[in-house]
Amino acid sequence: MLATRPRGTNDILPGKVEYWRKLEDVIHEICQQYGFREIRTPIFEHTELFARGVGETTDIVEKEMYSFLDRGKRNITLRPEGTAPTVRAFLENKFYAEPQPTKLYYIGPMFRYGRPQAGRFRQFHQFGVEVFSSHDPSIDAEVIALAMDYYKRLNISGLELHLNSVGCSKCRPAHKEKLLEHLKEQYTNLCPTCQGRYEKNPLRIFDCKNDTCQKLISAAPAITDCLCDDCREHFEQVQKYLKEINIEYIVDKKLVRGLDYYTKTAFEIMVEDIGAQSSIGGGGRYDRLVKECGGSDTPGIGFAMGLERVILTMEQQGLLKDTKFEQDVFVATVDSSLDLEAFKILQILRSEGLSAEKDYMGRSLKSQLKYADKLGVSHVLVLGQDELATGSITVKKMETGEQTQVQLAEFVSYIKKETNF
RNA sequence: GUGGGUGUAGCUCAGCAGGCUAGAGCACCAGAUUGUGGCUCUGGGGGUCGUGGGUUCAAGUCCCAUCAUCCACCCCA
Numbered sequence: 273m274l275a276t277r278p279r280g281t282n283d284i285l286p287g288k289v290e291y292w293r294k295l296e297d298v299i300h301e302i303c304q305q306y307g308f309r310e311i312r313t314p315i316f317e318h319t320e321l322f323a324r325g326v327g328e329t330t331d332i333v334e335k336e337m338y339s340f341l342d343r344g345k346r347n348i349t350l351r352p353e354g355t356a357p358t359v360r361a362f363l364e365n366k367f368y369a370e371p372q373p374t375k376l377y378y379i380g381p382m383f384r385y386g387r388p389q390a391g392r393f394r395q396f397h398q399f400g401v402e403v404f405s406s407h408d409p410s411i412d413a414e415v416i417a418l419a420m421d422y423y424k425r426l427n428i429s430g431l432e433l434h435l436n437s438v439g440c441s442k443c444r445p446a447h448k449e450k451l452l453e454h455l456k457e458q459y460t461n462l463c464p465t466c467q468g469r470y471e472k473n474p475l476r477i478f479d480c481k482n483d484t485c486q487k488l489i490s491a492a493p494a495i496t497d498c499l500c501d502d503c504r505e506h507f508e509q510v511q512k513y514l515k516e517i518n519i520e521y522i523v524d525k526k527l528v529r530g531l532d533y534y535t536k537t538a539f540e541i542m543v544e545d546i547g548a549q550s551s552i553g554g555g556g557r558y559d560r561l562v563k564e565c566g567g568s569d570t571p572g573i574g575f576a577m578g579l580e581r582v583i584l585t586m587e588q589q590g591l592l593k594d595t596k597f598e599q600d601v602f603v604a605t606v607d608s609s610l611d612l613e614a615f616k617i618l619q620i621l622r623s624e625g626l627s628a629e630k631d632y633m634g635r636s637l638k639s640q641l642k643y644a645d646k647l648g649v650s651h652v653l654v655l656g657q658d659e660l661a662t663g664s665i666t667v668k669k670m671e672t673g674e675q676t677q678v679q680l681a682e683f684v685s686y687i688k689k690e691t692n693f
Numbered sequence: 694g695u696g697g698g699u700g701u702a703g704c705u706c707a708g709c710a711g712g713c714u715a716g717a718g719c720a721c722c723a724g725a726u727u728g729u730g731g732c733u734c735u736g737g738g739g740g741u742c743g744u745g746g747g748u749u750c751a752a753g754u755c756c757c758a759u760c761a762u763c764c765a766c767c768c769c770a
Contacts, residue, residue, distance in 0.1 A: 276761070331768045335694070353770085382770080387694080389764060398770060465767075481766090531769090551770060578770030606728045639723080641730040656728055670730070 280386075280394025282580075290595045291583055292397075298425050299379055299399050306418050308377040308401050313357040315381065319347040325356030325565055327532025329472050336384040338394075350383035354400045355533075355558070355574055356565070362404055363567045372405035379579075391549035391581045400555075400576035404562065407571045409506050412537045412557060413513030419541060419553055419575050420519055426582070427591050431552070432542045434524035435514075436496060437507040438475065440535045440559065443500035447493065448474060454492045461488060478526040494525035506536055533558040537573065545588035546581055553577030599627040600691050602644035606637050606656030614655055617665075617683075624684050626693060645670060650691055653683065 277283060284292060303310065319339050326332050338350035351357055358376055361367075367374045379399045388394060401418060403411050416433070423431055439447060451474050455462070459470060463482040470477065477489050499507060514521055521539075529538045540554035555575025562570035586592045601621055603614040614630045621628035629647060631640045637654075644652045654666040654675075665683050668675045669690065678686045687693075 279761075336768080384769075386768075387766090388762085389766095392769075396770065400770095479768090529769095548765065549769075553770065576770060581770060604729075633722095636723090637728055638730075643730085645730040652730080654729070658728080666729095668729075673730080675729090 278394070280388040282393060282395070286597065287594055291586075291592050292579070294592075295399070295426070295579055295582060296379060298422065299377070302418065302422055302425060303377045303401065306375075306414065306421075308375045308418075311358060311361060311376045311378050312380065313351075313354075313361050313378065315383075316348050316350050317357055317360065319349040321356050321360055321565070322349050322352060325359060325533065325561060326353060330531055332384060332531070336386050338383045338385055352382055352384045353531075354378050354380070354382065354398055354576055355402060355531075355561070355572075358400075358402045358574075359404075359562055359565050359567070359572065362402075363562070363565060368405065368568070368570065373411065374404040375401070376403075377401040389549070390547035391578070391584055393580060397579040398576045399579055400574055402572060402574035404572045405570055406573075407506075407559070409509035410513050412506075412510045412573055413517070413519075415555065415573055415575055416510075416514065416521075416539055417517060417519060419555070419577065422577075423541070423552075423582075426586060428543070428582070428585055428589060430543055430545065430589070433519065433521040434527045434540045434542060435511070435521040436524050436527040436538045437499060437503055437510075437536050438528060438534055438538050438556070439495050439499050439503050443498055443503055444475075444495070447495050447498035450493045450498065451475070451477075455488065458488050473532075475528045478528045489526070495528070496523070496525045503536055510537055529554060529556055533561040533564065535559045539575070541577070543581075543585050546584045549581065551578075552581045552585060596648060598648045598650075599629050600649060600693070601626055601628040601651050601653060601687060602640070602647060602649040603628060603630045603653045603655065604637060604640040604644065605631075606654070608634065610655050610660070613660070614653075617653065617655070620684060621687070624688065624693075626687065626691065651687060653687075 300310070319337070322337060323333055332352050337352055340348055342348050358378060362374060362376070377400065380397065381395050382398050383395055385394060386392065401415060403415060420431070420433060438444070452470070455470060455474070455477070459467065461484055462470060462477070463480065463485050466477045466480050466482065466485050469480075475495065477485060478494075480486060480489065496507070511521070527538055527540055529540065534556040536557040536559065538556035541552050542550045543552050544550060546552070553575055554577075555573070557571065557573040559571040562568070562572055583592070603617050603621075605611055605614045611630075618628045618630055629649065631643060635643060641652065650670055652668045652670060654668060656666075659665050659677075662677070663680050664677045665680055666675050667678050667683065667686060667690070
């Protein structure tokens with residue numbers, strides 16, 4: 273246990289970190305182009321923020337939060353998602369006092385307690401965006417477009433964008449009534465969890481993978497067919513905007529996102545290549561959340577995507593190549609008495625912007641060469657008594673094996689030229 | 694939280710129905726005469742057989758528990 277990482281966590285090792293950097297680079301670039309600014313919120317928040325924000329009856333709050341009492345007896349939770357903290361920051365920092373909308377994005381670790389499996393971890397990473405203050409359907413379309421554009425820039429293929437509208441506080445109650453009415457006689461045929469949903473959150477029954485539940489629910493009235501005028505118009509506009517920029521989507525009437533706060537637009541992006549956890553990203557509109565968190569009535573919309581799943585997909589699709597760690601120069605010494613000279617030369621090379629390495633293990637010259645070869649340097653400087661006597665240094669080009677004597681005063685410019693620096 | 698698979702050197706694995714000092718390949722380190730890599734050869738270091746119990750004269754090999762890991766369910770990213 274001492275040298276074992278906690279369950280569901282991962283070390284991102286050298287060689288893989290480059291993947292993450294790549295994803296992050298593209299995130300910063302695309303968000304800048306779409307007019308989003310980065311925000312970094314704490315890794316932990318007051319538990320009540322998530323309890324209220326995410327929803328008391330959600331699985332996240334009921335059984336997946338990493339919560340604890342700190343030494344001041346405060347109830348703290350490691351953030352399970354990024355929307356609630358962003359809303360909190362929006363309110364706490366009074367972003368609403370500035371010209372609206374507020375467009376923010378974040379990247380960072382999230383925590384949920386559950387059994388790990390392919391594409392699911394206890395600590396995982398999300399990239400998400402949030403927009404506050406606008407009801408406009410064009411912003412819904414923009415948020416979706418940003419997500420799709422991101423995958424596109426990473427060359428990910430085989431995605432399906434599922435789109436739905438889950439209505440608002442005006443049309444939901446009427447639909448709920450119809451739904452309950454429809455399912456009433458079939459109640460006993462529902463699976464146990466759906467019987468629970470029937471009471472708590474009947475909309476979620478659409479999500480059930482149980483065959484009989486699916487059969488029952490497919491005949492039931494979909495929320496999408498019961499939208500109020502406002503929601504229907506909004507949904508149509510979102511679709512119109514998406515069509516105009518050629519984003520393909522599937523209207524999925526069964527798409528009901530898990531978190532309580534969603535209203536109107538709901539979407540989810542799926543891939544086949546990553547196992548059972550096929551959702552690579554998702555989001556939607558949350559017009560009541562800001563108010564729920566103590567703010568004024570402020571609409572919002574956003575998405576979050578799981579970076580581990582993005583990477584998993586890219587690996588499956590062969591889009592990520594292992595990068596070799598390469599350095600320019602290795603400084604070898606014929607015997608250890610020259611180590612100080614080598615050390616000084618290293619610093620000169622580095623100050624000139626080259627990457628350079630020497631031996632720290634007391635290796636023989638032969639072993640140093642072997643080691644240098646494994647490091648993949650293009651050139652080795654050999655320093656020995658002969659060189660010292662003539663005030664020169666031997667430069668060996670590893671690819672060809674050819675060596676040349678270079679005066680100490682000139683070796684830097686020589687190396688730079690050689691390495692096309 | 695539920696179910697199933699797996700757990701032997703750094704890595705990939707072998708270890709036959711329980712029986713002698715637990716092996717291989719790769720990796721690592723060092724040599725193959727005097728200051729030099731990539732090929733080859735030789736040698737070397739390294740294993741609490743996940744952990745803890747139990748059965749047995751004897752367990753890496755059987756049983757139980759536990760931990761970890763993988764996959765699936767629940768749910769989600």
